[in-house]
Amino acid sequence: MSTPATDIATYNFAYLDEQTKRMIRRAILKGIAIPGYQVPFASREMPMPYGWGTGGVQVTAAIIGPDDVLKVIDQGADDTTNAVSIRAFFQKVADVAVTTETAKATIIQTRHRIPEHPLTGGQTLVYQVPIPEPLRFLEPRETETRKMHALEEYGLMHVKLYEDIARHGRIATTYAYPVKVEGRYVMDPSPTPKFDNPKMHMSPALQLFGAGREKRIYAVPPFTKVVSLDFEDHPFEIQTFDQPCALCGAEQVYLDEVILDDKGGHMFVCSDTDHCETRQACGHRGHLSPDILETAR
């Protein structure tokens, strides 16, 4: 690989050395071959703390090429610390083009959201995963959870959902909602809101999951069945919102609550900032959009 024309020639392209990238690519290929299976890999120290996306960064570093266009989002936003620093990191060590537009990106590294704009074939979504093991909080022994995956013993996953209904009258799990991939492995889709679970099903994009601290990589290849677990009499459902986005008026999107003052004022806005800005540029307005407020004044 060529070295980027900067003064940090001491770094290999995309920070990791080629042997490390090979090792990670092997793990990724194995993950793709066995959808939903957690492949162990020799996670490296990255120049950022665990929990900041070291797994996702390693996956991105292993697959990125000079022609790629990178988008990084953190809870749907392109402009938060985590997203800005990871984007800057890859600009510096790989000299790749970056974008905030979902449609233009070839690789999207994400923490906790799938963009609202539908993904297409050829795009790769890289998730940063804190805890890859869906059974972890029910069964603390790693030896046991691996055995349960191997023998397809997933009754325990429903125990968690049972507990939800017994306590709250409905399935109260809203994020990291367990899914079954291609009818075999139960997978934790990382802490994405369950709103995004249906988008993983039969997605034309490749989805890769990297957990740096836990040293696991798993994958959902394009057009793979991803089914959220549920009960016959308590079927899976996604979050709904009473009002549209306050800035762009979008409905059927995932909204974040933003506190406006200390008197209880709040608004709901798109969690996907790129989606919101694109809609506003097209002339869509919500009831708290600056233009509307200007006119009202």
Add this chain to the structure above:
Amino acid sequence: MTDEPLLRVTALSKYYGSRIGCEDISFDLWPGEVLAIVGESGSGKTTLLNCLATRLLPTSGTASYRMRDGQWRDLYRMSEAERRFLMRTDWGFVHQNPADGLRMTVSAGANVGERLMAVGDRHYGNIRSTAVDWLSRVEIGEERIDDEPRAFSGGMRQRLQIARNLVTGPRLVFMDEPTGGLDVSVQARLLDLLRGLVTDLGLAAIVVTHDLAVARLLSQRMMVMKNGHVVEAGLTDRVLDDPRAPYTQLLVSSILQV
């Protein structure tokens, strides 16, 4: 009752290095029969039970189990997946300490329902009504269904553990000192309950205990173990009323009379 046993054990031995866990144990267990294994601490009764329940692999010997379809299977040649499936459907294991057999951080209802969900039950309402039914059969009130076992007394935990094991209608239950650590009145109630359930459901059970009274109440047949060997075996009443081996005579005569 059929004319074939449920479990057939032949020359089973387990060594821990050069020490003997249990040696050359052979017996048949018939459907609906309760077998007590008695002996002092360190006599190898728990080792034997763990070997039978495939929680330990024996050093030599075989144990065959007649599956629901009538096929005989060698327990130690089954794949792990089959063994684990057997353990959560056709078998039960009641631990001495309920915390070992229960999930202490999920509700009583989920503890009972776990086996149902593990065999593919996906209807919340059905799972819950089955759980209510089983809790009432072990004398736990319906209003406690959403409480965690941590909030239960020792006796209730033990009864919950029994319900959790029996919910899939097993044919064979292993019990390791089921009344250990319980006071006498709670013990008496639990024994009464167990005896009722075993008779109603036609369960076969292997009960390990050091308490001869438990053996007398629950079992039809018993084996007395010492230093890893069976020193005497026979009908419970015969062994207790007319012990032949010197060790059994000692054991029976050391029961405290109140």
